[in-house]
Each structure stands twice: as C-alpha cells, then as structure tokens.
Amino acid sequence: MPKVLLIEDDRELGGQITTTLEGAGFEVTWWTEGKVPDPEGLDLVIVDLMLPGMYGLDILKALRAESDLPVLVLSARTDTSDKIRALKLGADDYLTKPFWPDELVERAKARLRRPFLARSEELEVGPLKVHLDDHRVTLHGRPLDLTPTERALLTALARRRGAAVTRGALVDALDAQHDGAERNLDVHISRLRKKLGDPALVETVWGVGYRLAVKSPA
C-alpha cells in the first residue's frame, strides 16, 4: 500500500482528502502544520502552499535537498508564478483548488506510476513481447511474422502501453518505413490485428488513434 503524507491545514478538506485517498488504497499520514518530513518510508507527499509553521515551497525546497520523493503541490492561487516556482523547485505536479476527489486520486496515482522503461531492449505488453535488438515479436511466446511496417506500428504502440497513440504519431512511425500516408494506417492496423489473432489487443481510441490493450484479452 503506497504511503502518502498529506500536509493540509484546513481540517475539513484534510479530512476529506484523507478519506478519499484511503478509499483509493493509499495509507495516509496527515499533518496540519508545515514542517519538513523525513522521506524515509514515504511514496508521495501532497503539500498545500499556504501553511502555518512553514510555507509549502520551503518544505519542497528542504525535501528536494535530500530526496527525489514525488511531491504534489496543492494551490488555491491562480498566479502562474507559484506554479512555476513549485515546478522549478522540483515539484512533480500541482493541483489547483477547487478539485474533485477523483482528480486528486488520478494525479496521485500518476505520480506513483513508475516511468516506463522504453529504452529497454524488450517491450512486454500482456502476451506480446517486442524485441528491439533483433526486431522479433512474440505472442504468447510464439514468434509473429510481421512486415517492417507492422513491426514499426506495434513498437510505437508497445512503447506507450496503456496510453493512446495519436494517428499523427503512428503516421510518423510509418514515415520511417516510407509508408507514411495516413489512409494506409487503418489498413496496416487491420492486418496487424489479424496477425495478432485478437482484434481487441489493438484498441481504437475515438478521435485519437490506437492503443495497445494492457490487460491480456481473455
């Protein structure tokens, strides 16, 4: 269970956030006063800017001096300068009040998500494995016979697993194979789906493009 330290002086809002985060599977410690936390054992700090005791940006500064623990800043100010200062001091993200509980949970989870190692030599998405070194693609361990264009498409999708890849970005990937006409994109995707054996593995995302399903289809 990820451990979150919340530093928020408003008792009503602090209580609500604690409840929301606990409901979303976080273990929450809540402080109502500004002071520098010990990063040991913490996964995320959510800190308000206006705090009694110590200003939120000062806490961030002190924390950054010794740790790269993810920090999400809460702000009720609409000035750009506060956000820029927070980001410059090393905040990972900020959330402007007013916000919905779901918004906070989504931002918190995004901060805990480990950065996807797209540079690794092997991309693994569900049953799919894309070997970047020798351009091999396997599905459930069996090698797939793909054209260079299909392999480029699959690699572009696998690099962003779980995220929708825009048609523009996919066409750019086709460009590298000298096959960059947008009207060809759907044809290639259709062929790729057939070769993968399960059309649901490559999802169409309305208005955006395509996405490689993270979960293995049943």
Add this chain to the structure above:
Amino acid sequence: MRLLVRVAVVTAAVAAPMVLGLVALDALSRHRAAEVALAGIATDRMARPGARARCEADPEAWGAEVPRPTGPRASVERPPEPRTPPPGPRGAPPRFTPYTAALAPSRRGATNIAKLVQDDLRNAQWTPVDRDLLDAEVRVAVRMPWAEGPCAVILVEGSTTPGFLGAFLPASEVWLAPLVAVLLTVLIALVPVVRRLERLIAAVEASAAGGFVAPPEVAGHDEVAALSRAFTAASAEVGRQLAARDDRERALREFLSNTTHDVMLPLTVLMQHLAVARAGLEDDAPLRAPVVGAIDEAHYIAALIQNLSAVARLDVVEPRLELGPVDLNAVVDRVVARHRAMAVERGVELVSGVPEAPVLVDADLTFIEQAVSNVVYNAIHYNRVDGHVAVVLDRTSPGFLLRVLDDGPGIPGAELHRLVERGFRGNAARGRGTSGHGLGLHITHTVAKLHGFGLEFENRPEGGLQVSLHGPAAV
C-alpha cells in the same frame, strides 16, 4: 513641410514681388523724371537768344548736342531736380527734332508723331510721346510759345540710362545686398529656434514612450521653454491619471484574487462532499438527480471562478504573461483529469493522446491550461450521453497542434466565427456553461492571441466540433 523650408519659401514669395515692384517703381520714376527733364531741356534751349532763328533757318541741321541741363526755367513747368548723375558711363545726349504747329516734321525722315500727341499737346505745354513707361527710351513733344514756322513743336529724345537720370534706387544693384542679408538673417535666426523645437519634440516623444514618467524639459526662457513647461505639467497630469488607473486595476485584481482564493477552499470542500454523496447513491435513488445537478453546478462555478481569475489578469491595458517552458503533455493530462468526473457523470467518453516525449512551448502555464480547459469543458458540456471528447496533442514541424474533438451538435456555420466573442451565447443548445457568459472561449481566444498561437473552430464532416490550437515549440 519643415518649418525652415516653409519660412524660406514664404520669405522668397514675399521678397520676390517686393523687389520686382521696387524695380518697376524705380523705372517708372526714372521715366517720369526723364520726361520732365527733357521737356525742360528743350524749352531752355529754345529760350536762348537766337535759338528760334537758328532752328527756323535750318531745321534740317538743327538739333546738335546740347549741354546738360543746368536748372529749371520759369517758362516751363518746373521739373523735379534730377539727381546728380553718378560718375561712370553716361547716357547719350538728348536729340532734338523740330515740327510745325500742325506736327508736320520739319526734317526729312523724322518720325510722324501727329497721331500720338496732337490731342494731348492742345491742352499742355509738353506731352510724352510713348505710353510704355518702363522703357528706357523717352520721347517728349514740347510746344513752343509761338505757333508759326517749322520749329513750333520740338521732339526731344533721351533715355533713362544709368548715369544720366535716376530715381530713388541706386544705379548699381548693390541695394539688393541688404535685402538679401535681411532675408538670410531671418533664416539663420530661425535655425536655433527650429533646433529647440526639435529638441522639445524629441523630449515629449521620449517622455510619452516612458509612460510620462520623465518630464519633457527643455531649458531656457523663451516660448519653446514655456511650451516644454506646459508639456511637463500636462505629462505630470497624465502620469497621475495613469498611476490612478494602475492603482484601481491593482486593487481590483487583488480583490478578485483574494475573493477567488477565499472561495476556492470552501468550493473544494463542497465538491468533496458532493462526490461522496454521489458515490453513496444508487442510480435509481430519489436524491440522485439533485446531487448530480449540484455537481454540475459545482463544475460550472469552479470553471467560472477560474475564468474570473483569468479575466482579472487579462482585462488590463497590457496583460502580462509569465512565460516559461510549459509541458503540454502535462497540461493535457491535468485538463483531462480535471474533467474526467464531469464526463463520467454525463456519460461522455473523454480520451486523450499525447506524443511520447513532452512537447514544450513557451507560454503562461495558468493561461494555457485555462484556455484548453475551457474548450474541453464546452466539448463535454454540450455533448450527449454516449458522446465522445478527444484531446489530441501532436508534434508538428514548426511546433505543436492541440485538437479538441467532439461528436456533439456542432455549431451553425454562421455562428462559428462568433464563438470567441465575449458575451456570445450561441444557439439554445449551447445556452449555458462557461460560454453561457461568453467568457470561456473568449479567454481561450485572448490567450491564444497573446501567445501568438493560432486558434480555429470547425465543424467536423462526421459531426461535432473540432477546436485547434497551434503554435511554435519552445526554443
């Protein structure tokens, strides 16, 4: 026209006719004086003892050179005293030609002057023969006291050639020198005045460019200095007015900032309560409709407050952008996260796609996020159950292209260009929401313009609206 050139032209325009007039008047006076003098000379000559007899004895030969006039004679009209001829070349001596009383020439080959002078000579002792008074040649017909014989009328011819006769102007053109000198003096005297005026203009322009903080001062005690003091007083007043305006704007901004700040916290608490209330309600619970309605209004109030804050910063004479590198991928993520709950509640699928590497632009973070947020809010708000909204960010060769697509009702073609007008409400389908006050898209438009980004609205062929924001990447 430049002041100095204008003065030179005006001076020349005034001086030229003046000089011409003087020359003409001088020529006229010379002519008149010559006429009177020649008449006197003829009368004098004939009044000498034996003169008449010599003339009548041999009118053909009579008329040789005579001495210069020595003075007036009582027998003729006294001419004005001719000025002493200056040394130098002199005019030819007068020539005499005798005529009978009936004006018949008494010498062969002499000019017939009868028609020219007979009427005038009947009433006067002498008369000029020619009417061209500016001509240097002068001819006068003089009637003698007798009426018989070949020498009853004497035609005397002379000229106004310099030296012989003169009027008020010196014979030499040296008199023009003082006039030219005066004109040049006027122009030269004007040069420093014009220079001072130019200095004053530069000072006023510099003062205006600096917001009338530094007074446009030009030292001295003349009218230019007085004008500069008047400008200084005026610029001080302008400065005071500007400062007062700035103070009012600052006070208003602070008030808005404080008010919105004070509202943000309770509104956040309210939104958490509403979300909890909504989560605890079954879809068929009687309280579901009012809670969902309250959530909708909370969305609206939250967007409105954000927009009011933006307007407080944008609605100034010179909106100040706090520019810095902005990660558009993160902006899209935040805007989508912000509107996810609203989209879910309305049954609208909200999706997004961004490039793998962050797209960085030089922008004001708050403004750009609010600009995108307003477009996404509208796309969800005016959509239908099972509708879609996609936020798509692509890298382009000059920079970025951020599109917000929906499959909602779209906008009538005639209203598309009016979407960004402040206060534009559009058709009934889009009557409420942040654009219900005509603020949302107007802010988006203003923000795009301030950043130099392009913003286009178009109806999609498949139905729905596409809003495109595009601009250069951060350098």
